[in-house]
């Protein structure tokens with residue numbers, strides 16, 4: 702039996718680009734079908750009823766028609782637009798970073814509800830709690846987990862011995878933690894402090910609501926950020942565009958960012 706000509710989906714808009722004279726080509730991450738690309742006809746006309754419905758970081762219920770090459774959006778109803786997240790430059794940049802990583806890790810035509818729920822939950826937390834720095838670190842770790850790339854945090858990935866409570870090493874391409882006796886050939890190896898390993902394990906088992914109880918000194922947060930960034934970059938295998946913008950914002954005095 703041929704697939705139905707129309708279908709419904711709920712999705713998060715990751716990005717859009719102008720398409721044809723007045724249309725948009727929209728990339729969404731949907732709860733039901735994973736990553737989708739679809740054309741929103743007339744979405745760039747100033748008098749269109751759907752202007753703004755396909756901004757990145759908008760959640761919508763959609764009715765779509767299957768096309769020969771690209772699907773077409775028939776109807777759209779916005780259910781969440783994260784308006785206060787978008788009103789601040791830092792939280793907007795963090796939200797766009799989440800969208801870029803979901804775009805990078807998400808597969809087309811392959812549902813991953815865990816990844817969808819993680820993205821929506823993380824955007825909600827960024828909006829509600831702009832000062833929670835560890836939200837993005839938890840997202841990075843759980844994104845790898847939901848995508849099947851979770852780094853090992855309890856055993857040496859080479860000799861398989863359980864890790865003793867001491868200094869270790871970390872290698873994203875070897876698959877996670879290494880004991881000090883093991884150094885597989887040809888992989889990148891980073892040092893990993895016991896404190897950073899503990900933070901990674903805590904982030905691994907934490908719910909978002911638990912994050913305020915996780916206090917980490919700035920230098921420790923930087924170490925965890927750098928380790929996760931190495932792993933994310935390794936699996937994404939391309940430059941993360943929003944990263945340099947986020948780092949730039951973090952270096953600016955707060956008053957300058959909000960003006």
Ligand SMILES: [Zn+2]
Nearest residue numbers: 857860880883
């Ligand atoms: Zn080992």
